[in-house]
Amino acid sequence: xxxxxxxxxxxxxxxxxxxxxxxxxxxxxxxxxxxxxxxxxxxxxxxxxxxxxxxxxxxxxxxxxxxxxxxxxxxxxxxxxxxxxxxxxxxxxxxxxxxxxxxxxxxxxxxxxxxxxxxxxxxxxxxxxxxxxxxxxxxxxxxxxxxxxxxxxxxxxxxxxxxxxxxxxxxxxxxxxxxxxxxxxxxxxxxxxxxxxxxxxxxxxxxxxxxxx
Numbered sequence: 001x002x003x004x005x006x007x008x009x010x011x012x013x014x015x016x017x018x019x020x021x022x023x024x025x026x027x028x029x030x031x032x033x034x035x036x037x038x039x040x041x042x043x044x045x046x047x048x049x050x051x052x053x054x055x056x057x058x059x060x061x062x063x064x065x066x067x068x069x070x071x072x073x074x075x076x077x078x079x080x081x082x083x084x085x086x087x088x089x090x091x092x093x094x095x096x097x098x099x100x101x102x103x104x105x106x107x108x109x110x111x112x113x114x115x116x117x118x119x120x121x122x123x124x125x126x127x128x129x130x131x132x133x134x135x136x137x138x139x140x141x142x143x144x145x146x147x148x149x150x151x152x153x154x155x156x157x158x159x160x161x162x163x164x165x166x167x168x169x170x171x172x173x174x175x176x177x178x179x180x181x182x183x184x185x186x187x188x189x190x191x192x193x194x195x196x197x198x199x200x201x202x203x204x205x206x207x208x209x210x211x212x213x
Contacts, residue, residue: 003151004153004157007155007160010155010158011157011158011160014132022122022126022200023119024169025191025195026042027042027169027170028173029193030170031171032173032176032177034115043119044163045116045117045119046119046163047162047163048116048119048120049121049123049124050133050159052124053129053130058151076204080200082126083196084200085118086196086200087193090190090197127206140154
């Protein structure tokens with residue numbers, strides 16, 4: 001099997017495995033609430049976090065995650081950050097433009113860097129993403145005997161597929177926005193917040209379970 005095809009399969013697999021995680025909630029909520037390009041910026045932040053993990057994996061720095069104490073600490077920090085993101089998402093006031101609303105009224109929106117950083121930290125604080133990348137990096141490095149060209153092709157294609165599918169999710173969420181009544185958008189915002197908090201609590205409980213288990 002060619003390295004190009006393996007990269008495509010790897011990218012689709014990662015997108016499906018973590019397709020129902022906190023990143024999906026954030027992408028849908030942001031695209032519906034803030035617009036398509038805001039969702040794309042969030043997806044770009046996710047891409048940067050994956051790129052960072054791949055880079056750390058090749059440098060060998062990611063191996064520190066194998067230590068039990070580090071896994072516990074990382075799970076705890078990741079859970080807390082997800083809960084914070086979830087609470088902010090749930091409590092944030094949703095501004096809905098009405099037909100008779102003053103056109104001169106402006107609503108402050110977060111800057112591009114905010115969306116990128118949010119996507120970066122939501123993804124990189126998920127221990128399951130670390131574990132996945134650790135496994136595939138070790139596996140493919142062994143299979144290709146450290147061939148730089150083959151490994152670069154695989155992971156470049158995988159990252160390209162992942163970010164493309166994330167952008168597609170943003171586009172689909174943005175397109176279905178027009179079919180929702182205003183109060184539906186508010187509830188989607190709240191549901192996304194609850195989802196992020198739920199994932200955060202799960203990571204914290206899992207971290208404590210691993211510590212005492």
